Amino acid sequence: MKFSELTADQWAELQPYLDTAVVPVTGLSGGELPYEATEALERLRDVLDLIEGPFKGRTVTYPACHYGTWNDGGEQHAAALCRKLKQSGFKYVVLAAAFYADATRAEAVHADLMIGLEQDGALPEAAAVSEAVRRLWLGR
Template sequence: MKFNEIEADSWDELKPYVDTCLLPITGMNGTESPAEATKCLEDLRDIMDLVEIPFRGRIVTYPAYHYFDVREGTKQSIANLCNRFKQQGYKYIILITAKNNVKFQLDEADLWITPKENGDFPSDEEISGYIRELWSS
């Protein structure tokens, strides 16, 4: 479920059942035209659907981290976000992107979901397997 679907007065009741945070990473760098930015967001939405729909109720999706530049500290910013999510009580942090060139090693995150090398998104079964493996570890 998306962060804005959770009522403030129901969060304490839901919190024990929602142990996974999904942080979308759009991966834009600021050079995109409006049409290119729209495409980035549509692609991100499409890959997020592969997680959000089948795992609704156990995963909370936070707002996307849109702009990405490792040279400007993006990696550390995302690591800090992951740490803060864990401090809130999330056991697992999943990062997801529709871009091939955004994934990087990050110990603070538990799983990256990215396109395959050829640009295709993982299948429903592959994503389900990744998440179930994460939860059973």
């Protein structure tokens, strides 16, 4: 579900089932040309599609963090956000990235999982994303 689809009453009822926050991270620096920003947002949309559809009944997608490259303050911002989301009651925080993402980046910001592009810039396989999310929930 998207954060904007939940009223206070619905949240009180559904919170036990919606234990995973999904945070989209674009990683823009502000120096992108308009078409480059568009391309990054399209990549982010494609990554989110791999998470939101299959896991709609258990995830809440938050507003995207568009600006802040990973090496220029974005990492600290993501870490603070992950901590706050867990403090607010989410058991898991998954970052959906429009850039290359690996396990060490997730660990650095205390995210439970980070799903993004492969090292060659390709989208991850849907089956691999599904398996990663399921393994997270099973504690493996």
